[in-house]
Amino acid sequence: MALLNEHEELLSAWRSLSPTSETSDGWRTIPIGVGRCRAGVRFPAGEEALLVGFSITAPAATDLPQGRGFSVSRVGDAPSGGFDVWFGVSRKPAASLEMFTLMAADILASVSAAKGEEQRAYYQFLSRIRSWQQFMERPRDRRLSDEEELGLFGELSMVNRLLDCGVPPSVIMECWKGPANGLRDFMGETHDVEVKATISPNGFPARISSLEQLDDVAGRSVFLAALRFSLQDAAPSLPAMVEVIRQKAGDHGRIGLERNLLLAGYDDAHASEYVRGFEPMDERVFQIKEAFPRLTRSTAPLAVRAAKYELDLDLVDIATVDLEEVFVAFGGELKP
Structure with a gap:
């Protein structure tokens, strides 16, 4: 059986986290990718998210980038998995699931490939989010420059x-x-x-x-x-x-x-x-x-x-x- 790519793996993971009659409020997550990442859904809102863990000093909330269609926040009740701080990149309710999945898959691939010191891995995580922030703010109904x-x-x-x-x-x-x-x-x-x-x-x-x-x-x-x-x-x-x-x-x-x-x-x-x-x-x-x-x-x-x-x-x-x-x-x- 062929390995799933990051895009398919995320969609499959989110489907597996669909609510049941026994689902309680809060995060439901499963491991995805390599090491520090988990696919998650937060109930009762049902927002899809990619959770990434780091062993770093937690930044101020104002240092976390936000973008059109997604939000970034520190996650307090996610599994530790050996990491001190977890961040959730979550889809906003009205945002396109396809576009958000493309972004999450890119971040997942980039973070999974990152090696070495924690602070550098964290900055790479932020760099990809900021890049998507700029990408999603580009107007779509115009001629290309x-x-x-x-x-x-x-x-x-x-x-x-x-x-x-x-x-x-x-x-x-x-x-x-x-x-x-x-x-x-x-x-x-x-x-x-x-x-x-x-x-x-x-x-x-x-x-x-x-x-x-x-x-x-x-x-x-x-x-x-x-x-x-x-x-x-x-x-x-x-x-x-x-x-x-x-x-x-x-x-x-x-x-x-x-x-x-x-x-x-x-x-x-x-x-x-x-x-x-x-x-x-x-x-x-x-x-x-x-x-x-x-x-x-x-x-x-x-x-x-x-x-x-x-x-x-x-x-x-x-x-x-x-x-x-x-x-x-x-x-x-x-x-x-």
């Missing part, structure tokens, strides 16, 4: 390459985490790929959104794919690339594709406004190892709670790798 348009085109270019390498469409749509505010754009079982796209002819500015984005963890390989495009009238536009992917994804990938496009903020109603054509010019893929220049959670002082920064990838002078070989880890095949 030029930067967002280019970023989505870059990610779709990667989807197109994965499809051409024979990776099953359903697998690609599951691994494609960028639209759902994932820590990295593509996250497989053991390999992650972050995509950065530019149209700058000189220099390659790459914005890194957090200390965790380029932080490699034990058991996983992290790659950064740098894609340079030029603007050409005859080159594929964003809507043209979307249609190519729709045709290639077929029935097996259509639902996942449309969900990801929705999460990315792409709406066919605005298709006529995306007139820029993107011609591929250059591609470099770096494996994130010790020599790669970056700021990370595992090396930053504890006093640095969060950071965003910009790299110039044209100045990164380390060996690159073949992207096609990375695709094999996602289930693709090398071309002869």
Whole structure:
């Protein structure tokens, strides 16, 4: 039997915690993921939640981020499990269960992968919540900005390459985490790929959104794919690339594709406004190892709670790798 992914595992856990005639008020929880996490439902409200435990000094309530559709609070009556403090990330009654599950699954995966000192793990937990806080505050009924348009085109270019390498469409749509505010754009079982796209002819500015984005963890390989495009009238536009992917994804990938496009903020109603054509010019893929220049959670002082920064990838002078070989880890095949 295949292992459940975090999204399916959470939904299954919450279903198993459905109320019965003997259910009393308070938290009902079960272990989920690795170590410090539990899926929970609080009665009588019946709110779904992800509970995470830490052995740290409890922060003030005002230090906990809150967001549209979810709340974060200290949980006083959760099982200790060897941890001093438990926090609950709970869905608000009117919020979308699908969106909340995507967020909880991302936090679960990120916290489960975190190793080492408790305070750093706690800051990583907060970092992902703050990232989702910003994500959920973005307006959804507008045209994508030029930067967002280019970023989505870059990610779709990667989807197109994965499809051409024979990776099953359903697998690609599951691994494609960028639209759902994932820590990295593509996250497989053991390999992650972050995509950065530019149209700058000189220099390659790459914005890194957090200390965790380029932080490699034990058991996983992290790659950064740098894609340079030029603007050409005859080159594929964003809507043209979307249609190519729709045709290639077929029935097996259509639902996942449309969900990801929705999460990315792409709406066919605005298709006529995306007139820029993107011609591929250059591609470099770096494996994130010790020599790669970056700021990370595992090396930053504890006093640095969060950071965003910009790299110039044209100045990164380390060996690159073949992207096609990375695709094999996602289930693709090398071309002869």
